[in-house]
Amino acid sequence: MDLKSLIRDVPNFPKEGILFRDMSPLLQNPEALNFVSHGLVNGLDLSKIQYFAGIESRGFILASHMAATHRKGFLPIRKAGKLPPPTKRLTYSLEYGTAEIELPLGSGNIMIIDDVLATGGTLQAAIDLSKHAGYTVQAVAVLVNLTFLNQMKFNGKEVTSLVQY
Numbered sequence: 001m002d003l004k005s006l007i008r009d010v011p012n013f014p015k016e017g018i019l020f021r022d023m024s025p026l027l028q029n030p031e032a033l034n035f036v037s038h039g040l041v042n043g044l045d046l047s048k049i050q051y052f053a054g055i056e057s058r059g060f061i062l063a064s065h066m067a068a069t070h071r072k073g074f075l076p077i078r079k080a081g082k083l084p085p086p087t088k089r090l091t092y093s094l095e096y097g098t099a100e101i102e103l104p105l106g107s108g109n110i111m112i113i114d115d116v117l118a119t120g121g122t123l124q125a126a127i128d129l130s131k132h133a134g135y136t137v138q139a140v141a142v143l144v145n146l147t148f149l150n151q152m153k154f155n156g157k158e159v160t161s162l163v164q165y
Contacts, residue, residue: 058115092125
């Protein structure tokens with residue numbers, strides 16, 4: 001399936017000089033959404049996964065759909081202050097400052113899902129946070145990998161993605 005044709009380029013959003021990859025058209029296509037939910041777990045032993053953890057905000061959409069499709073639980077990785085306690089919080093650096101994310105405390109094997117991997121800061125923070133919160137990260141995947149911005153690996157392998165730029 002040609003997923004790139006369902007991702008819209010939005011120049012100068014959210015600020016001048018940024019080319020935003022909008023996955024809204026893909027989300028409006030049930031066949032494409034189903035393709036993504038299965039494609040991101042291709043080759044993965046799903047019996048080892050209890051939860052799909054989605055990174056706020058578009059990662060929520062993909063991870064919750066994957067959780068429902070594969071009959072697993074969903075965990076939100078949210079911006080700080082959005083989840084009721086008990087949670088674990090992590091502050092991390094971005095190219096333009098710092099950010100904080102949090103996750104409910106718990107245990108179990110998870111797969112972390114996000115929409116776009118750019119520099120890798122948020123995804124790496126989500127991996128670190130998940131471990132601190134009590135989870136074992138079995139896999140990570142993104143819909144789009146901006147490979148020209150990162151060389152990120154998870155467990156020595158390229159991060160699973162279905163679209164690369």
